[in-house]
Amino acid sequence: MTSPQLYAPEWQVQTWFNSDRPVLLSGLRGRVVVLTAFQVLCPKSLAVAIPQALRIFETFEPKDVAVIGLHATFEHHAAISVPVLKAFIHEYRLKFPIALDQPNPASPIPVTMDRYQMRGTPSLVLIDRQGVIRKHSFGPVEDLRIGAEIGALIQEAAGVATLDQSSAA
Amino acid sequence: MTSPQLYAPEWQVQTWFNSDRPVLLSGLRGRVVVLTAFQVLCPKSLAVAIPQALRIFETFEPKDVAVIGLHATFEHHAAISVPVLKAFIHEYRLKFPIALDQPNPASPIPVTMDRYQMRGTPSLVLIDRQGVIRKHSFGPVEDLRIGAEIGALIQEAAGVATLDQSSAA
Amino acid sequence: MTSPQLYAPEWQVQTWFNSDRPVLLSGLRGRVVVLTAFQVLCPKSLAVAIPQALRIFETFEPKDVAVIGLHATFEHHAAISVPVLKAFIHEYRLKFPIALDQPNPASPIPVTMDRYQMRGTPSLVLIDRQGVIRKHSFGPVEDLRIGAEIGALIQEAAGVATLDQSSAA
Amino acid sequence: MTSPQLYAPEWQVQTWFNSDRPVLLSGLRGRVVVLTAFQVLCPKSLAVAIPQALRIFETFEPKDVAVIGLHATFEHHAAISVPVLKAFIHEYRLKFPIALDQPNPASPIPVTMDRYQMRGTPSLVLIDRQGVIRKHSFGPVEDLRIGAEIGALIQEAAGVATLDQSSAA
Numbered sequence: 001m002t003s004p005q006l007y008a009p010e011w012q013v014q015t016w017f018n019s020d021r022p023v024l025l026s027g028l029r030g031r032v033v034v035l036t037a038f039q040v041l042c043p044k045s046l047a048v049a050i051p052q053a054l055r056i057f058e059t060f061e062p063k064d065v066a067v068i069g070l071h072a073t074f075e076h077h078a079a080i081s082v083p084v085l086k087a088f089i090h091e092y093r094l095k096f097p098i099a100l101d102q103p104n105p106a107s108p109i110p111v112t113m114d115r116y117q118m119r120g121t122p123s124l125v126l127i128d129r130q131g132v133i134r135k136h137s138f139g140p141v142e143d144l145r146i147g148a149e150i151g152a153l154i155q156e157a158a159g160v161a162t163l164d165q166s167s168a169a
Numbered sequence: 170m171t172s173p174q175l176y177a178p179e180w181q182v183q184t185w186f187n188s189d190r191p192v193l194l195s196g197l198r199g200r201v202v203v204l205t206a207f208q209v210l211c212p213k214s215l216a217v218a219i220p221q222a223l224r225i226f227e228t229f230e231p232k233d234v235a236v237i238g239l240h241a242t243f244e245h246h247a248a249i250s251v252p253v254l255k256a257f258i259h260e261y262r263l264k265f266p267i268a269l270d271q272p273n274p275a276s277p278i279p280v281t282m283d284r285y286q287m288r289g290t291p292s293l294v295l296i297d298r299q300g301v302i303r304k305h306s307f308g309p310v311e312d313l314r315i316g317a318e319i320g321a322l323i324q325e326a327a328g329v330a331t332l333d334q335s336s337a338a
Numbered sequence: 339m340t341s342p343q344l345y346a347p348e349w350q351v352q353t354w355f356n357s358d359r360p361v362l363l364s365g366l367r368g369r370v371v372v373l374t375a376f377q378v379l380c381p382k383s384l385a386v387a388i389p390q391a392l393r394i395f396e397t398f399e400p401k402d403v404a405v406i407g408l409h410a411t412f413e414h415h416a417a418i419s420v421p422v423l424k425a426f427i428h429e430y431r432l433k434f435p436i437a438l439d440q441p442n443p444a445s446p447i448p449v450t451m452d453r454y455q456m457r458g459t460p461s462l463v464l465i466d467r468q469g470v471i472r473k474h475s476f477g478p479v480e481d482l483r484i485g486a487e488i489g490a491l492i493q494e495a496a497g498v499a500t501l502d503q504s505s506a507a
Numbered sequence: 508m509t510s511p512q513l514y515a516p517e518w519q520v521q522t523w524f525n526s527d528r529p530v531l532l533s534g535l536r537g538r539v540v541v542l543t544a545f546q547v548l549c550p551k552s553l554a555v556a557i558p559q560a561l562r563i564f565e566t567f568e569p570k571d572v573a574v575i576g577l578h579a580t581f582e583h584h585a586a587i588s589v590p591v592l593k594a595f596i597h598e599y600r601l602k603f604p605i606a607l608d609q610p611n612p613a614s615p616i617p618v619t620m621d622r623y624q625m626r627g628t629p630s631l632v633l634i635d636r637q638g639v640i641r642k643h644s645f646g647p648v649e650d651l652r653i654g655a656e657i658g659a660l661i662q663e664a665a666g667v668a669t670l671d672q673s674s675a676a
Contacts, residue, residue: 041598152323216384256379260414
């Protein structure tokens with residue numbers, strides 16, 4: 001029933017923070033994955049998406065839900081550096097793994113952002129236990145709705161997909 | 170596995186608002202029920218629980234989730250009247266059914282509040298599609314968590330219960 | 339320079355709460371008066387105006403600023419009673435004097451609300467140390483702006499600088 | 508009455524943003540100055556102080572109040588660069604002059620921050636029309652209080668009443 005192209009593509013990462021080794025998407029199979037794409041100089045990322053990612057990380061069990069941050073640098077390339085991200089993660093007390101998306105020398109859009117066809121930051125992708133993309137949204141998402149969607153994916157048996165896969169406003 | 174006493178008791182109601190006829194809990198079997206107990210002179214009910222009940226009502230499909238308000242008058246009895254509740258519901262634009270709990274002449278605690286052993290207002294009770302109480306909390310609850318719990322109950326097949334049934338802080 | 343009609347008219351009150359005796363406007367001469375008109379079944383009164391009145395009451399010195407609440411019952415007359423207001427004031431921990439506006443048998447608009455030509459609730463009136471109306475607004479007002487206006491009125495007659503120069507927490 | 512040491516010291520700046528030429532404190536004499544010290548990787552600066560500085564800038568007349576931002580880089584020196592600040596100011600739509608504090612080769616504390624003896628970020632300094640420091644605070648400050656203090660300082664030297672007496676929306 002689910003077409004192959006909905007399987008979440010593997011991400012490609014320049015540097016990982018909060019993880020001793022690279023975190024492979026394939027290694028998270030069996031867990032619900034919440035992928036939050038952000039930029040440290042994007043006001044809505046900082047005011048809305050990062051605090052929400054923190055709440056998700058604190059609300060769900062690691063065995064059920066993996067929260068992954070993705071710094072998708074598609075603007076202000078000259079401003080973003082590893083020390084900026086390191087200081088940011090320290091100051092905001094983020095504990096979940098955060099990836100610096102792999103730059104693409106041929107484009108301002110980094111590799112993972114391009115693979116996932118994200119429209120900007122913040123973006124949020126929900127991937128189910130089988131590795132299928134079940135939600136892909138751009139801009140702020142309400143806690144109640146994202147909570148319901150994560151709760152349904154956790155609960156879901158191996159079977160059928162029912163979640164709305166369209167982008168939020 | 171689920172002991173009989175966890176089945177949600179039928180509520181007993183003096184007056185219904187936003188419903189032409191009495192809403193029986195037994196008539197909601199097959200849907201997830203969100204029962205929000207509140208009082209119009211309770212600051213946390215007004216600032217937190219009523220806006221959250223509205224968001225729940227607007228987020229989920231009526232075929233999946235029934236939101237029921239319960240005005241559990243356990244204090245300030247002389248202040249609460251049908252006109253007060255009617256005006257309140259009008260001003261706050263509430264559209265879901267709201268019950269005025271049946272007073273108990275022998276106690277300040279009204280009948281339904283007593284049956285559900287609520288500790289005060291606001292209280293929130295989640296009842297699954299089979300009529301079993303799956304959450305019973307007193308005080309504010311985070312949107313993310315209640316969203317996850319409702320999402321899981323909607324998704325749940327007829328089978329097993331996994332939700333935390335303990336009271337929230 | 340100030341035309342006589344800008345002098346704030348005396349209020350007319352059915353019942354006072356949080357005051358052993360009637361509070362006359364003429365008795366507040368020499369202080370800045372913040373008059374907050376509200377209704378307990380008005381969502382913006384409860385969510386915005388009452389919390390702001392509380393902050394004003396807690397921020398300024400009583401010798402400089404008198405905060406007066408006015409319950410201007412111009413709708414839902416059947417719902418509002420002295421016990422409703424008493425319970426409300428108790429639950430919201432209001433400590434400043436609150437007046438129940440004098441009903442007008444010939445009109446739904448109570449007497450003081452009519453004298454001040456208020457357009458609805460919440461309304462906010464700033465009266466200077468000489469008894470002159472200096473601001474008259476309907477609907478929510480930003481804290482920064484109302485703070486600046488009160489601060490200017492306090493300073494106006496004082497002549498000398500009294501600002502706190504110590505560090506905030 | 509005011510001791511000389513309370514006069515605000517001139518700031519020393521590496522780079523100005525949102526201003527074609529250096530902004531001298533001495534050139535602001537006659538206006539109330541709101542100096543907001545912040546860092547782009549400081550959560551409270553971003554969540555509280557910068558939005559408040561924006562509100563202050565939008566609420567008061569430029570002829571009365573000058574808002575000046577000071578990026579006081581006292582930590583994460585390797586992360587902060589002119590492109591970071593430029594991108595930040597662009598993304599947060601800041602229009603008031605912002606100074607990058609002059610680094611001190613002998614100390615992690617930059618020159619202006621040291622002169623003003625700031626304890627960290629965010630810090631807020633109020634300087635009156637005569638150039639005297641009237642408030643010096645560290646950490647978040649309530650809008651109502653800072654509004655009152657600015658309003659008093661504006662009024663202080665003005666002598667006459669200028670408050671808006673029209674109704675708010």
